[in-house]
Amino acid sequence: YAHVTLEAGTILFEEEEPGAYAYLITRGRIEIFLRRDGAEIQLAVRGPGEIFGEMAILDSDPRSASARALDDCELVPVSEAQIRHRLSETDPILRLCLTVVMARYRETAALLRERGVVARGDPAAAPSPAARADFDAAITAVVLERELRRALDRQEFELFFQPIVRLGSEMLAGFEALIRWRHPERGLVAPAAFIPVAEESGLIVDITAWVVAEIGRVLPGIMRAGLRNVAAIEGSLFVSVNVSGHDLARASFPGMVCEMLRAAGIAPGSLKLEITESTLMRDPASATDALTLCRASGMGIAIDDFGTGYSSLSYLSTLPITTLKVDRAFVRAMLSEPRDHKIVQTILRLADEIGIPAVAEGIEEPAEARALAAMGCAYGQGYLFGRPAPLAETLDRIRS
Numbered sequence: 549y550a551h552v553t554l555e556a557g558t559i560l561f562e563e564e565e566p567g568a569y570a571y572l573i574t575r576g577r578i579e580i581f582l583r584r585d586g587a588e589i590q591l592a593v594r595g596p597g598e599i600f601g602e603m604a605i606l607d608s609d610p611r612s613a614s615a616r617a618l619d620d621c622e623l624v625p626v627s628e629a630q631i632r633h634r635l636s637e638t639d640p641i642l643r644l645c646l647t648v649v650m651a652r653y654r655e656t657a658a659l660l661r662e663r664g665v666v667a668r669g670d671p672a673a674a675p676s677p678a679a680r681a682d683f684d685a686a687i688t689a690v691v692l693e694r695e696l697r698r699a700l701d702r703q704e705f706e707l708f709f710q711p712i713v714r715l716g717s718e719m720l721a722g723f724e725a726l727i728r729w730r731h732p733e734r735g736l737v738a739p740a741a742f743i744p745v746a747e748e749s750g751l752i753v754d755i756t757a758w759v760v761a762e763i764g765r766v767l768p769g770i771m772r773a774g775l776r777n778v779a780a781i782e783g784s785l786f787v788s789v790n791v792s793g794h795d796l797a798r799a800s801f802p803g804m805v806c807e808m809l810r811a812a813g814i815a816p817g818s819l820k821l822e823i824t825e826s827t828l829m830r831d832p833a834s835a836t837d838a839l840t841l842c843r844a845s846g847m848g849i850a851i852d853d854f855g856t857g858y859s860s861l862s863y864l865s866t867l868p869i870t871t872l873k874v875d876r877a878f879v880r881a882m883l884s885e886p887r888d889h890k891i892v893q894t895i896l897r898l899a900d901e902i903g904i905p906a907v908a909e910g911i912e913e914p915a916e917a918r919a920l921a922a923m924g925c926a927y928g929q930g931y932l933f934g935r936p937a938p939l940a941e942t943l944d945r946i947r948s
């Protein structure tokens with residue numbers, strides 16, 4: 549469904565038209581040509597593994613040539629928005645180089661044409677292995693992005709909840725909401741398979757908006773279940789959600805979350821936002837603004853995967869952080885590697901010094917939980933206490 553098919557002979561677009569898509573060719577050949585004085589001048593023939601129609605997208609000029617299918621073709625369109633978003637995320641020097649190369653190509657082609665010379669592309673030169681690898685990566689990303697958009701429309705996402713417990717008493721303290729994609733053919737898809745592309749493409753903003761709305765729908769039920777079983781629960785339950793730097797860069801983000809909490813009648817203190825260090829480093833100024841607003845309205849702010857990103861201790865003093873999450877990598881190695889044990893100890897001491905609790909992730913063994921509790925780690929999360937589970941199972945767990 550991400551592919552379009554074209555019959556041999558079909559014109560895809562004409563010179564001078566505005567462009568909305570570039571195309572990746574997965575099957576068949578495409579002819580690029582000009583119409584001059586009633587005749588056609590062939591500029592190039594492009595085949596599988598190649599892209600065309602990229603020029604109009606890169607610099608917004610009209611199509612520089614016409615395109616027609618020579619065979620029955622299969623193409624994957626890449627929209628202007630998809631390319632623009634990636635361009636805006638790229639290194640400014642690369643962007644500058646691309647702009648100047650585009651302008652230079654157009655100038656040269658115009659100059660040559662004045663002299664009656666047409667700039668022809670190489671006749672279907674085989675793509676280099678590097679170009680082939682880029683092509684394959686591009687196809688994968690573009691196809692996945694289309695599927696994700698459709699998954700949003702078709703409500704194929706689902707939130708799972710993993711318990712977070714007080715170490716020592718093992719009382720239930722809260723949950724982390726973790727997204728799953730219930731794919732009609734592939735079954736349950738883990739976030740590692742789609743969150744990176746969602747971030748690259750900017751689609752993460754729509755996914756997070758869905759997560760926030762879904763939290764608003766289910767959190768009242770979770771809180772109510774908690775109130776009916778206070779003996780097994782520490783205080784009142786919280787739910788933490790993962791947000792990305794793209795979300796925080798949107799000025800509308802704090803308002804969107806506050807509005808969800810208000811409409812659902814949930815105390816802001818019951819919601820925690822989890823952000824990773826690398827996400828913070830993307831655009832520290834706007835992340836700081838957003839998180840300061842969220843914190844001011846009462847939400848908790850947790851640093852996720854602490855110690856694995858580009859750690860900068862400066863944000864610990866400038867950001868209103870309320871929780872540190874010790875990454876699973878340290879917890880896993882802690883009992884066998886003295887160095888990791890020391891790192892965990894240091895992170896816990898740091899949290900203690902700045903007066904915020906820590907959550908250790910990825911606890912699978914009772915010995916890990918004991919060691920962490922002995923080091924003063926307040927909370928634990930991991931398969932030992934429960935795997936991420938669907939809402940119904942989660943409600944059962946809270947009630948039991």
Ligand code: C2E
Nearest residue numbers: 726727738739740743759790791792910911912930931936
């Ligand atoms: P994360 O935020 O670090 O979430 C913890 C991950 O560790 C989860 O993987 C969880 O299932 C897994 N985990 C928890 N306990 C254990 C354990 O004892 N052993 C092992 N082996 N794994 C454990 P999951 O659900 O596959 O999520 C992976 C990552 O995807 C998350 O890492 C988070 O970065 C991202 N993610 C998940 N849901 C969302 C979401 O709604 N929005 C965003 N932006 N990212 C999300």
Ligand code: CMP
Nearest residue numbers: 592600601602603604611612613667669
């Ligand atoms: P665009 O200008 O968007 O639409 C026409 C496309 O034809 C253009 O992008 C390039 O992908 C391709 N094209 C234009 N000129 C040439 C050429 N001289 N050789 C090969 N391909 C070309």
Ligand code: CA
Nearest residue numbers: 724790822852
């Ligand atoms: Ca997390």
Ligand code: CA
Nearest residue numbers: 852853873909
């Ligand atoms: Ca984590």
Ligand code: CA
Nearest residue numbers: 852853875876
């Ligand atoms: Ca992680």
